[in-house]
Amino acid sequence: MALRMQRLVVGLLPWAFLLPPGGWAGEIIGGKEARPHSRPYMAYLEIQRRDERIRCGGFLVAENFVLTAARCQGDNITVLLGAHNVKLRERHRQRIQVCRQIPHPQYNRETLNNDIMLLQLENIAVLNRWVGTLALPCAGERVAPWTTCNVAGWGRTLPTVDCLSDTLQEVDVVVMPDATCLRHPYKPYRHYNPCSMMCVGDPAFLNDSAKGDSGGPLVCGGKAQGIVSWGICKAPSVYVKVSTFVPWIERTMRRLQPGARL
Known part of the structure; x- marks a missing residue:
C-alpha cells in the first residue's frame, strides 16, 4: 500500500485567474529528485x-x-x-x-x-x-487505463510549504478511466473532454495540491502522451491528450x- 501511494503522487495548480472555479494547475508532490540529466527533453x-x-x-x-x-x-x-x-x-x-x-x-x-x-x-x-x-505518440493513440506513467517538473514538493523546487522532481502516476472524471458532472470536472483530456491519478490514494509548473510531459512508454494541465486539491488531475493534437x-x-x- 505505501509503495503504491508513493507511485501515485501528483498535484496540479498554478494561477487561479486562468482556471475554472475550484481549479488548479499542475505540479509534483511526494515524488523524488530525478537523476540529473536523465530527462534531456x-x-x-x-x-x-x-x-x-x-x-x-x-x-x-x-x-x-x-x-x-x-x-x-x-x-x-x-x-x-x-x-x-x-x-x-x-x-x-x-x-x-x-x-x-x-x-x-x-x-x-x-x-x-x-x-x-x-x-x-x-x-x-x-x-x-x-x-x-521526446517522441510524440501517433495521432489518435490511446493509453490504456491503469497504465503507469511518469511526470516531472520544478514545482512545489510539499503542499504546505510555499517554496518551489530548484531541482527536477519526478513521480509515477496512473492513467485512470475517463469515467473517473466524467462521474463528476459539476465543478470542477464539468468541462472534462475525453477527446482532448486525460484523467490521471487514483483518487483512492492521493489528496494533494501544490503551486508549481504546468506544461510538463506525461511520459508513457517513452512517448509524450500528456501535458500537465489542471486539477483540484486531490486526484484525479487532468492532462492534455497529446495524440489528439x-x-x-x-x-x-x-x-x-x-x-x-x-
Whole structure:
C-alpha cells in the first residue's frame, strides 16, 4: 500500500485567474529528485508576464520547438535546456529565447480545453547527452487505463510549504478511466473532454495540491502522451491528450520551419 501511494503522487495548480472555479494547475508532490540529466527533453520556462515572473515546464519535440501548455503564454519567454538545478550555472545548460508562441487556435481559458502550445526557439538547440527530444505518440493513440506513467517538473514538493523546487522532481502516476472524471458532472470536472483530456491519478490514494509548473510531459512508454494541465486539491488531475493534437503539432512545425512557405 505505501509503495503504491508513493507511485501515485501528483498535484496540479498554478494561477487561479486562468482556471475554472475550484481549479488548479499542475505540479509534483511526494515524488523524488530525478537523476540529473536523465530527462534531456525537459525544458524549464522563465516567463515574464506584465510585472511578474512565473515558471512553467515544457519539453523539446524538435531542435527548435518546445511543447507546453497554452496557459504558459507571456510577454517574454526564455527556455532553459539541459538543466537540473535551475539555481546553478550548469556547464551544459542552453538558454534560448522564444521567438514565437503558438497556442492552439481553439484554446479556451474558461474550460481549459485545447490547453497546448508550441514555442518556436530563436536558435536551434544543440542536441547531445544533456539535451534531446521526446517522441510524440501517433495521432489518435490511446493509453490504456491503469497504465503507469511518469511526470516531472520544478514545482512545489510539499503542499504546505510555499517554496518551489530548484531541482527536477519526478513521480509515477496512473492513467485512470475517463469515467473517473466524467462521474463528476459539476465543478470542477464539468468541462472534462475525453477527446482532448486525460484523467490521471487514483483518487483512492492521493489528496494533494501544490503551486508549481504546468506544461510538463506525461511520459508513457517513452512517448509524450500528456501535458500537465489542471486539477483540484486531490486526484484525479487532468492532462492534455497529446495524440489528439499530433496533426496540428506536425503541421505547425512544418509551416514554420526555415524555408517553408508561410
